[in-house]
Amino acid sequence: MNTNDLIKEAKKARERAYVPYSKFQVGAALLTSDGKVYHGCNIENAAYSMTNCAERTAFFKAISEGDKTFSSLAVVADTEGPVSPCGACRQVIAEFCPEDMTVFLTNLKGDIQEITVRDLLPGAFSARDLNE
Ligand SMILES: O=c1ccn([C@H]2C[C@H](O)[C@@H](CO)O2)c(=O)[nH]1
Numbered sequence: 001m002n003t004n005d006l007i008k009e010a011k012k013a014r015e016r017a018y019v020p021y022s023k024f025q026v027g028a029a030l031l032t033s034d035g036k037v038y039h040g041c042n043i044e045n046a047a048y049s050m051t052n053c054a055e056r057t058a059f060f061k062a063i064s065e066g067d068k069t070f071s072s073l074a075v076v077a078d079t080e081g082p083v084s085p086c087g088a089c090r091q092v093i094a095e096f097c098p099e100d101m102t103v104f105l106t107n108l109k110g111d112i113q114e115i116t117v118r119d120l121l122p123g124a125f126s127a128r129d130l131n132e
């Protein structure tokens, strides 16, 4: 699947956002190494802190279905510039993706920022930091 198609899938996912509180819809499309796409949207809650971001929704769906090898990720929101994933999502992306994997940060205007997982969260805490 090419980048434009993956971004289209992220836009489809965004339409399913459950955002009665922020009204800020976010969509994610996570491509596996064998070509499957997991969609994610943000899902809010009246207890605000229970909210799950679009990116983490996509990862948790994939991991829970047994997929754990990823080749790219696209994220989209109606932002001025390319959407900026929150810190929690950057940490989850760092956990499951190769450091040199590309993430496409986009918006509805068609801006596309290509960034590596490494550059999304420099100095990420990782399994290597655990003293085992
Ligand atoms: O990268 C991001 C940033 C924010 N949100 C969601 C969380 C919340 O529902 C809304 C406003 O923060 O946007 C995401 O899904 N992904």
Ligand SMILES: [Zn+2]
Pocket: 053, 054, 055, 056, 085, 086, 087, 088, 089, 090
């Ligand atoms: Zn997030």
